[in-house]
Amino acid sequence: MDDRQSDADKLSIRCPGCSQRFKVGPELMDRMVECGTCEHRFRVNDEVVVRQKRFYPGERRDRGLDQFSRIPKGRELATNFQTAHYVQEPIHTPVAGTSPLRLIFGLVAVTAVVLVLMLLAFGGKPGGMLDGATQSKRLMLAAFTAVIAWVFLLAANPGARIRATIGALLASGLLLSFPFLFTEGDTPKSQDSGNLVVNPVVPPERDEPHDPTYGALKKELGYEQVEREIERYKSSPELAGKSAAGIWLRGMQGYHRLQIRDYIIRSTGADPESHIYPRTPDYLMVVSGVSQDLSELARLCERFGEVKRVIDDLRVIEVAVDNESFKEGPLDKLTNRDNPSFYEMNRRELESIDLERGRNAVVRLADAEPKLYRKDIVARMLQLMKEGDVRMQDQICRALIVWAEPEDGSVPAVRAALAKLPPKGGEVPESMVKFLATSKDQEAIPLVDALWVADHNRWEELYGNFGPAIEDLVLSHFDKAAPSMKRSAARLLGKNGSAKSIPVLEAARAGADAELSVFIERAITAIQAR
Structure with missing residues (x-):
């Protein structure tokens, strides 16, 4: 209300130069002003003030005035309206996102088909999941997977059942064709029983005296893998000096096979691809790339069982596995130095083919006073020195500082292990050099001198102890x-x-x-x- 009243008090003027209208206050009357549009200066007086004459309706004839309503209206205007006609709206296909559950169903179907196809293609290799599975069993697996894929594809595509069925038929064709395309390992073989009952070792009756070719024994062993490996080493000049052998593991529980395989490979330097095959109720390990003769290999097998016989003609060793040797002793007796069985139990742990059990026994004995089985324990530690890694060698040297005796062979063994380690790189355990320095081994001085030259700050104190x-x-x-x-x-x-x-x-x-x-x-x- 204040603004309207103030506008009414203002003067309406027109610029003489550009005819632009402005409103100014009455205090500018008879004063010079400047136009904001054309910058023309003029004086505000009656000549530039715009005077508008008031008029009443009906005094002027102006068609523009008819647009404003008049109260009261003189007459009603007749107006004809036409109905608007619109084009029929097109039918749009509803757009909606796929639910997460349907996406999961589709992903499960595709993943199952791909995994089973890979299993059918590569699972028949030696040691694979389908090694020894017959073709009928593989077809059953493929058919079952096809049905599962069809169900999940229909659940993932409820609005496109024809397309889902076509996809299921294509997946079924692939699945059912793979058992015919990939036939490796489909020869029936014995299955791993997987139970915890020790199979009794009963020496079967052989027909070797009447059959010089060992036909029945070869059939029972599945000797083809051993024979094939032996022929491969014979026919390859670059593999001269090495051969293959078979270890018939009688009565072995299945979950011990990895320990035996690692132990044989570690002790003989055999090919890491050496594999253990199931033979009901036993196992056959094909050891590839060994340079030792069968007698030495048999001596290694005595660590985990009893060697029944050595068949030189077939290069096969029959071993009755002692599954009790794989069981770790009671922890309370292994850790309690006051227990009378402490030294006996830890000595047995050192004899285990499991390096981790031997490592734990070395750590426990390193802080114990050498009272019992000193020579046996030191002898076994020196064997582990050759089999173990740098970490185990470090722990063994810590224990030898306490357990070793003069002229027991520990100094040459530690020196030989030190000679195999590079002087640079920080891999040499300090306990190894400390043991040699404590023994004042003169032959190890050049080795430690090389360490001191490579890193004099680290080895100065131990080097000076010589x-x-x-x-x-x-x-x-x-x-x-x-x-x-x-x-x-x-x-x-x-x-x-x-x-x-x-x-x-x-x-x-x-x-x-x-x-x-x-x-x-x-x-x-x-x-x-x-």
Whole structure:
């Protein structure tokens, strides 16, 4: 209301230059103003003020005024309206997202078909899931998968059943054709019983005296795999010196086969592809790429069973597996040093072919006082030194510091293990060098000297524990050594050097920095004091 009233009080003026209308306040009367449009300056007076004359309806004839309603209306205007005609709206196909449940059904159907196709194609290889499964069983698997895929495809496509059925028929054709295309391993073989009952080992009656070709034994063993491997090594000149052998594992429980396989491969250096095949109720391991003779291989088999016989003509060893040897002892007896069975139980753990059980026994014995079975335990640790990795060698050396005795063969074994490790890379266990330094092994000094040259900060203290025998090697590196290595060498000579080290140290003191000069001076003082 205030704005309308203020507009009524304003003057309406027209610019003489561009005829643009403006409203200004009455206080600008008789004053100069400037047009905001054309920037023309003029004075606000009666000449530029626009005067509008009021009029009443009916005083002017203007058709534009007829558009405004008049109260009261004089007459009603007759207006004819036409009905609008619209084109019929087209029928649109409803668009809606697929439900997550239908997507899951489709994914399950496709995944099942793909997995079973891969299983039918590659599962018949030696040791595969379908190795030994007959063609009829594979067809049953394919038919069952086809039915499952058809059901899930129909559930995933309720509005397109024809398309789902066509897809199910295509998947069924692929599934049912694979057992005929991939026939590897479809020869009937014995199935793994998988039970926990130890199969009794009853030596069957053989017809070897009447059959020099061992026909019945070959048939029972499924000897084809062994024979094929032996022929492969005979016919390949590049594989000279190696051959294959079979280990007939009688009465073995199925879940022990991986331990036996790893143990044979680790102990003989055989081909990692050596495989164990099921033979009801036993197993046959085909060991490929072994250079040992059958007698040595049989001696290794005594660790997990009793060797019944060695068949040289077939290169087969028959072993009655002792499944009790795979059972770990009671934990309370294995960890309690006051228990009378502590040493006996841990010695048995060391004899296990399972490296993890042997590793745990080594750790427990490392902190125990060597009271019982000292020679047997040390001998087994030295065998594990050859079989185990660097981590196990580290733990064994920690235990040998406590358990080893003079002239028991532990020093040469540790030295041989150290020689196989590279001096660079940080893989050498410190316990190994510490054991050799404690034993004052003179033959290991060149090996430790190489470690000290590669990393003098890490090996300086242990290297110095070897005594005066390191003096000549340290002096041989002194002239060409870097300043940091010279400081280490000066400390070693100060600890183990003799009078022949003094001229070398005095010669190096001439051009040495302040820190090195201090170490050289201390070394010379220590040598002269001795």
